[in-house]
Amino acid sequence: MILRTVTKKTAGTEKREKIKKEYWPAEDAWTGDNEKGWFRAPRTLPLLLSLLGEKDLSGKFDPTKVYVELLARHMDAGVIEMANEADHAYAAGYRGQRGVRTWQERIKALEKLGVIKTKQIGNQKFKYVLLVHPTAAIQRLRADIKISDLWWDTYRSRQIETKELTYDARRKNAKSKQAISLVPRPLRKAKKGA
Secondary structure (H helix, E strand, O other): OOOOOOOOOOHHHHHHHHHHHHHOOOOOOOOOOOOOOOOOOOOOHHHHHHHHOOHHHHOOOOOHHHHHHHHHHOOEOOEEEOOOHHHHHHHOOOOOOOHHHHHHHHHHHHHHHOOEEEEEEOOEEEEEEEEOOHHHHHHHHHHOOOOOHHHHHHHHHHHHHHOOOOHHHHHHHHHHHHHHOOOOOOOOOOOOOO
16 A cells, blocks of 8 residues: 655645646656655756856856756755766766766866866875855855856845855855753874874
């Protein structure tokens, strides 16, 4: 027996369902309901991608396809354990002998922009990738005067519309959570010779 959780439909949901039934009754629509194989992304993602693709920021290395590929591999904690670089390159649309090198150039561009951090382990230059919270990365770019006022105002308007927290609100929430946290563990002393 399969149990489904019943959620109350909003007026907006009901309206969109009516539109779908009216104009596309036979189509199999993407709803995300009872689905696997999808990823979470901020509603400001299109704006972030347009920013990352700007030549003033990324130069000749548009890293947007690589960023989306990383988001699609993210499971949780902001960390992606990288597989074979050739597989990542192919998934981002870079094929052939130069595919991996092209992918690596875009990874470096993303790291330079501050939207990801990478960690080398052994011979694997990009073993782990950390997705920096977009709001934090955008705030740093704004502080470095790399974002136009028009883009910033458009981004802030979308944040307000989607109720996405600002950088300052996220920091304030993080500080209040730290104040509530349990007593921290004492630091361990390093072993001699370690």
